[in-house]
Every structure is written in structure tokens, then in C-alpha cells.
Amino acid sequence: MRDKLLVDLLSRTLYEVVERCLPVELAFKRACKLLKAKLGYGERELAYEKARSIVSDYMKLLCITGSKVRSYRELVRLWFNVESLKTPLPPYCQLSYNAWFYGRIVGLLGREEGEAMLRSLNRRNLWLRVNTLKASVESVLRDLEREGVDYEDDKHFYYMVKILSSPKPLRQLRIVKEFKAIIHDKASAAVVEVLKPEPEDVIIDVTAAPGIKTSLAMMLTENRARIVAADIDVKRLKVMKVLLRKYGVNTSRVELVAADSAYINIRNCNVKVMLDAPCSNTGAVGKDPSIKIHTSHSVVEYYSNIQRRLLENAVKLCNLIVYSTCSVMPEEGELVVKAVVDRCSGLKLVKALPWASPGYNVVVFRDKLMRLFPHIHGTEGFFIALILHR
Numbered sequence: 001m002r003d004k005l006l007v008d009l010l011s012r013t014l015y016e017v018v019e020r021c022l023p024v025e026l027a028f029k030r031a032c033k034l035l036k037a038k039l040g041y042g043e044r045e046l047a048y049e050k051a052r053s054i055v056s057d058y059m060k061l062l063c064i065t066g067s068k069v070r071s072y073r074e075l076v077r078l079w080f081n082v083e084s085l086k087t088p089l090p091p092y093c094q095l096s097y098n099a100w101f102y103g104r105i106v107g108l109l110g111r112e113e114g115e116a117m118l119r120s121l122n123r124r125n126l127w128l129r130v131n132t133l134k135a136s137v138e139s140v141l142r143d144l145e146r147e148g149v150d151y152e153d154d155k156h157f158y159y160m161v162k163i164l165s166s167p168k169p170l171r172q173l174r175i176v177k178e179f180k181a182i183i184h185d186k187a188s189a190a191v192v193e194v195l196k197p198e199p200e201d202v203i204i205d206v207t208a209a210p211g212i213k214t215s216l217a218m219m220l221t222e223n224r225a226r227i228v229a230a231d232i233d234v235k236r237l238k239v240m241k242v243l244l245r246k247y248g249v250n251t252s253r254v255e256l257v258a259a260d261s262a263y264i265n266i267r268n269c270n271v272k273v274m275l276d277a278p279c280s281n282t283g284a285v286g287k288d289p290s291i292k293i294h295t296s297h298s299v300v301e302y303y304s305n306i307q308r309r310l311l312e313n314a315v316k317l318c319n320l321i322v323y324s325t326c327s328v329m330p331e332e333g334e335l336v337v338k339a340v341v342d343r344c345s346g347l348k349l350v351k352a353l354p355w356a357s358p359g360y361n362v363v364v365f366r367d368k369l370m371r372l373f374p375h376i377h378g379t380e381g382f383f384i385a386l387i388l389h390r
């Protein structure tokens with residue numbers, strides 16, 4: 001690709017991420033469209049990987065330039081100058097996080113582990129879930145081998161596969177295009193495993209769209225559970241409807257409901273509730289490094305308030321609730337659970353996954369909570385709590 005076009009693409013992507021708060025994937029697509037970039041398939045993938053890397057390195061570039069930076073183009077040129085990236089910097093700059101993000105994690109995990117976690121969070125972990133509604137595990141593994149994908153079986157979930165390397169992006173694999181395998185992080189699958197869906201279950205997924213966890217619950221019950229899938233976002237529910245069909249889910253057993261789940265009211269002792277709450281997504285920095293740029297204490301507090309309202313209502317709905325967030329911040333995990341447990345008497349917490357890490361040391365019941373981390377479990381950062389009424 002011509003150097004000028006690449007510099008233009010990267011600087012436009014940075015602009016879209018920083019100024020318009022777009023996720024990297026969307027920012028890059030927009031940059032390609034605006035610049036009318038006609039790229040071959042391989043070229044586009046290469047340019048996209050560079051776009052992801054430069055967005056991930058953005059905080060570091062700001063540290064190097066101080067306040068002297070004049071344009072995104074200048075930042076891109078600086079990024080290409082490998083020597084400049086070797087400038088000695090404080091650790092938060094070196095790892096390319098803002099000082100608050102770095103300080104919060106190092107304060108919780110200690111310097112050595114905190115830095116290992118942040119370093120690992122910068123990398124993308126790739127997982128595929130075999131969609132057993134459409135294909136067997138054996139046939140999918142055979143297909144992966146045929147396509148030259150290097151993978152590892154997972155020791156906890158028979159249908160999860162960790163991808164070590166792939167000659168092409170996962171979404172371009174035939175089995176992914178045919179929905180026989182779904183790009184799905186193991187930590188997200190673990191949330192559904194904690195819910196333990198059974199064929200006779202009625203499940204209320206109160207924040208369901210776009211339905212990746214609903215579809216796993218249906219897969220684990222061979223399409224026999226009944227799910228009420230609620231979400232406040234009608235557009236996302238529409239996408240979910242299409243996806244569920246493509247995944248082979250029996251949609252006659254899934255009722256999609258547009259609702260604000262802080263207020264829904266269907267008290268039923270026999271249902272299970274899954275609350276995979278909206279969050280800062282700080283556990284998914286590897287997938288979308290733009291998250292590092294826009295996350296601040298106030299963003300985390302904003303989500304924390306929503307999560308508290310959703311969980312307070314969820315514990316009123318039934319006797320078994322799984323609460324999860326794709327966040328590495330305790331304000332969206334341990335402290336939300338604490339606020340609700342303090343307010344509602346008679347709740348009990350269960351650490352359903354013995355292999356998960358405990359919660360952060362900010363609540364006395366941390367051993368009853370579950371955290372999955374990139375540097376320990378090779379997954380996105382996730383918080384999971386299983387809450388039961390005594």
C-alpha cells in the first residue's frame with residue numbers, strides 16, 4: 001500500500017476514535033469510506049491491524065509528545081519512527097493507559113501483577129465457540145485443521161476452542177460464515193455456565209442483545225429452555241432476532257421484549273435471571289483499544305449507577321440471579337454486589353467456578369465472587385456473581 005494512503009488512513013482512524021468516540025472497527029471502516037481507499041483483502045487486514053495498534057499506543061504517543069502534538073498525522077509519523085517509541089517513560093505511559101486506569105489496577109493487584117494484567121489486556125485473546133446447534137465439535141475441529149488454524153481445546157468447556165494462530169481473520173473462516181462456530185470469549189461463556197441452564201428452565205435475560213449468551217443458553221439446553229430476552233435498545237433487539245435464527249436457535253422459545261429492566265416486574269420463583277449489564281467494557285481492551293482512551297472514573301461511575309439499579313430490580317424477580325460485567329473495575333463488580341447485598345437481606349453468594357479468581361480485595365465476601373483475567377485465564381476481563389435467595 002502507498003505510504004501516504006496508509007498515513008491518511010491511520011490518522012483518520014485516530015481522529016474518528018479520539019474526537020468522535022467511535023470503536024476502532026467502525027472508525028477504520030469510516031476512514032476507508034471517507035478516503036475512498038480501494039484496498040485488496042490482504043492490504044485491508046494489514047492496515048486494520050496497524051490501526052488497532054496505533055489506537056492502542058495512543059496514550060503512549062501522547063506521553064512522548066507532551067503537549068507539543070499538532071495533528072493526528074504527526075502522531076502517526078511519530079509512531080512509524082520506531083526509535084521514538086523507545087523513549088523512557090513512566091510505566092502507565094509505557095503500557096499506554098491513562099494514569100487513572102493504571103493507578104486503579106495497580107492499586108488493586110499490586111505493581112507486578114497489575115502491570116502483567118494490563119500488558120495482557122492490551123493483547124487480543126481469540127476464542128471460538130462450537131455451535132453444537134449446527135455442527136459437532138469434531139467436525140468443526142477438522143475444519144479448523146483443514147483451514148490451517150492452530151488451536152487448543154479448552155479444559156473447562158467442551159465446546160470452546162482457544163485460537164493460537166489463524167491464516168485469516170476468524171470472521172473469514174468458512175465455519176464462522178456458516179455459524180457452525182461463533183466468535184465468543186470463554187469468559188462470556190462462563191457467565192452462562194454459572195447460570196447452568198437446564199432444558200425445563202425459564203430464563204429471563206434482562207439485558208440480552210445482541211443475544212450471544214441467550215444463544216449459548218439455548219445451545220446448552222438443545223433448544224429446550226424458554227427465554228424471555230429483554231433489552232432497552234430496539235435496534236439491538238432487531239439484530240438479535242436475525243442472529244438467533246442464523247445460530248439455529250428455536251426462536252419460538254425465545255420471546256424478545258423491549259423494556260427497561262430496571263423496572264420490569266415478573267416475580268416468579270422458578271425462573272433464573274441473567275443480568276449481563278452494560279458497562280465500561282474495560283475487560284475488552286484487547287478487542288477494542290479505543291476503550292482505554294475514553295475510560296475515566298466518571299464513565300465507570302456512570303455505569304455503576306445503572307448496574308446497581310438493574311441488579312436491585314433483578315434480585316426482586318426470582319431466586320437465582322447471575323450478574324456479570326465485562327469490566328476490570330471493582331465499581332462495576334464487587335461494589336455493585338455489595339450495595340445490593342447490603343440493601344436486600346437474605347441474599348447468598350456462591351463461587352460456582354472453582355477455577356476462577358476471587359473478587360478484588362475491596363469486599364469481605366471476595367472469595368464468593370468470580371473474576372476472569374487475561375493474564376491468568378487467557379480471556380477478556382470479566383466479573384461474575386451468582387446470587388441466591390436463602
Ligand SMILES: C[S@@+](CC[C@H](N)C(=O)[O-])C[C@H]1O[C@@H](n2cnc3c(N)ncnc32)[C@H](O)[C@@H]1O
Pocket residue numbers: 206207208209210211212213214230231232233236259260261262276277278279310
Ligand atoms: C453487555 S450488553 C449485553 C450483551 C448480551 N448479554 C450478549 O451476550 O449478547 C448490555 C445490554 O444492556 C442493554 N441495556 C442497557 N440498559 C438497559 C436497561 N435499563 N434495560 C434493559 N437493557 C439495557 C444494552 O442495550 C445492551 O444491549
